[in-house]
Amino acid sequence: MVQLSRSGSCRVATTQRRAGVYGKAGNLSRPSSAAIYGRWYDLRVDSGRARAYFDHNATTPVDPEVIAGVAATMRDEFGNASSVHHFGQRAKARLEEAREQLAALIGASPAELVFTSGGTEADNFAIRGVAEALEPLGRRHLVTTAIEHEAVLTTMRALERRGWRVTRVNPDRSGVVSAEALEAALAPDTALLSLMHANNEVGTLQPVAACAAVARSRGVLVHTDAVQSVGKVPVDVRDLDVDLLTLSGHKFYGPKGVGALWIRRGTRLLATMTGGKQERSRRAGTENVPGIVGLGIAAHLAATRLEEDGAAQTVLRDVLEQGVLAAVAETHVNGQGQARVPNTTNIGFAGIEAESLLIALDLEGFAVSTGSACSSGTLEPSHVLKAMGLSLHDTQNALRLSVGRHTTRDQVDRLIAALPAITERLRALTDRRAAIPGADRRPA
Numbered sequence: 526m527v528q529l530s531r532s533g534s535c536r537v538a539t540t541q542r543r544a545g546v547y548g549k550a551g552n553l554s555r556p557s558s559a560a561i562y563g564r565w566y567d568l569r570v571d572s573g574r575a576r577a578y579f580d581h582n583a584t585t586p587v588d589p590e591v592i593a594g595v596a597a598t599m600r601d602e603f604g605n606a607s608s609v610h611h612f613g614q615r616a617k618a619r620l621e622e623a624r625e626q627l628a629a630l631i632g633a634s635p636a637e638l639v640f641t642s643g644g645t646e647a648d649n650f651a652i653r654g655v656a657e658a659l660e661p662l663g664r665r666h667l668v669t670t671a672i673e674h675e676a677v678l679t680t681m682r683a684l685e686r687r688g689w690r691v692t693r694v695n696p697d698r699s700g701v702v703s704a705e706a707l708e709a710a711l712a713p714d715t716a717l718l719s720l721m722h723a724n725n726e727v728g729t730l731q732p733v734a735a736c737a738a739v740a741r742s743r744g745v746l747v748h749t750d751a752v753q754s755v756g757k758v759p760v761d762v763r764d765l766d767v768d769l770l771t772l773s774g775h776k777f778y779g780p781k782g783v784g785a786l787w788i789r790r791g792t793r794l795l796a797t798m799t800g801g802k803q804e805r806s807r808r809a810g811t812e813n814v815p816g817i818v819g820l821g822i823a824a825h826l827a828a829t830r831l832e833e834d835g836a837a838q839t840v841l842r843d844v845l846e847q848g849v850l851a852a853v854a855e856t857h858v859n860g861q862g863q864a865r866v867p868n869t870t871n872i873g874f875a876g877i878e879a880e881s882l883l884i885a886l887d888l889e890g891f892a893v894s895t896g897s898a899c900s901s902g903t904l905e906p907s908h909v910l911k912a913m914g915l916s917l918h919d920t921q922n923a924l925r926l927s928v929g930r931h932t933t934r935d936q937v938d939r940l941i942a943a944l945p946a947i948t949e950r951l952r953a954l955t956d957r958r959a960a961i962p963g964a965d966r967r968p969a
């Protein structure tokens with residue numbers, strides 16, 4: 526039961542919280558979203574305004590059904606999935622159930638999925654695993670793009686230090702890499718092409734299937750980091766025609782620290798996490814059964830809600846984007862006009878340092894981002910916007926706004942309404958700074 530306070534905020538009745546005892550993962554009594562999210566989404570800032578979360582590409586709130594499944598598994602299924610006895614076999618059954626749920630979301634066969642500790646590990650596994658397997662065959666070259674996540678870029682740099690050659694292909698001005706540019710980067714000794722499916726900062730979808738067709742025809746393995754597309758748009762490993770695909774639970778309302786690498790049957794790669802024989806000897810270590818169960822439930826929910834969520838978020842994203850462009854002068858959308866994931870927009874605000882805008886918005890109760898979460902808190906220009914050919918100023922003035930399953934029209938309207946005053950104030954400060962001899966109007 527959910528009680529509405531006079532201010533309209535939801536409070537979970539104590540009885541319901543106490544009664545939050547859930548059955549087995551397959552038989553959950555589902556608490557209402559409002560019951561679980563009531564507290565979280567209606568957090569009050571000091572001024573009395575409700576907070577609104579526009580950073581779903583950094584992470585998503587965990588779905589109540591996932592929380593219930595994780596808690597029930599942690600409590601009831603403590604066995605080690607490798608144990609032969611009853612407790613182990615029960616845990617193993619949960620694991621395989623989750624594998625099937627995840628496989629169904631991406632059109633895979635369950636045996637081809639390897640659970641990992643998240644997207645970063647799956648990216649590392651794909652790239653290092655292929656490199657190690659193909660190095661003895663004389664392959665010493667890798668191709669990727671300049672707009673990948675740090676999990677890919679840093680791994681590529683590490684291999685470069687070990688003597689591998691890496692070619693990084695730039696996207697066009699709208700944030701999309703062309704199949705022609707990638708084809709031109711391939712060499713006779715290229716082992717792997719790693720190309721993300723959706724970019725985490727601007728949301729652009731990359732032509733993975735077209736690029737994969739070119740690369741595979743040249744005997745090059747193809748990996749796609751689909752962390753930002755799985756659960757947002759239909760993803761089918763056969764349609765994408767790749768050999769390896771990375772996904773991560775916390776980007777689609779699942780738990781953090783759990784993800785997977787899909788490996789096409791027969792793909793040559795070596796295990797990078799060595800030890801026991803878990804995951805058919807492809808990834809050693811006792812499985813995180815509760816987390817994996819949560820990933821499976823999140824995958825099942827994503828599969829059933831994909832169309833509905835996508836349609837709703839496209840509307841909200843477009844209202845937000847158009848609303849900001851209309852309300853605030855000298856703004857532009859990065860990646861506009863391209864196929865994008867439905868929840869993401871990246872907007873540049875001329876004359877404003879994005880980090881200052883982020884902080885000002887946070888003080889007003891709006892959580893936004895200036896790019897990938899890993900690099901926020903620094904004034905580094907966005908490597909994605911830089912690769913798209915934007916000026917230094919434009920790589921530092923962009924906000925990433927990402928809506929989600931629980932974003933409301935009211936939250937979007939409030940953000941649009943708040944921006945003119947905040948941006949005016951920040952621009953006035955920048956102008957005053959420019960009036961000081963030697964200071965630049967542009968952020969440092």
Ligand code: PLP
Pocket residue numbers: 582583642643644645646648674676721723724725750752753773774775782784897898
């Ligand atoms: N790849 C992309 C495109 C991402 O956006 C992220 C996370 O932001 C990752 C990989 C890393 O995933 P995880 O946080 O599960 O390690």
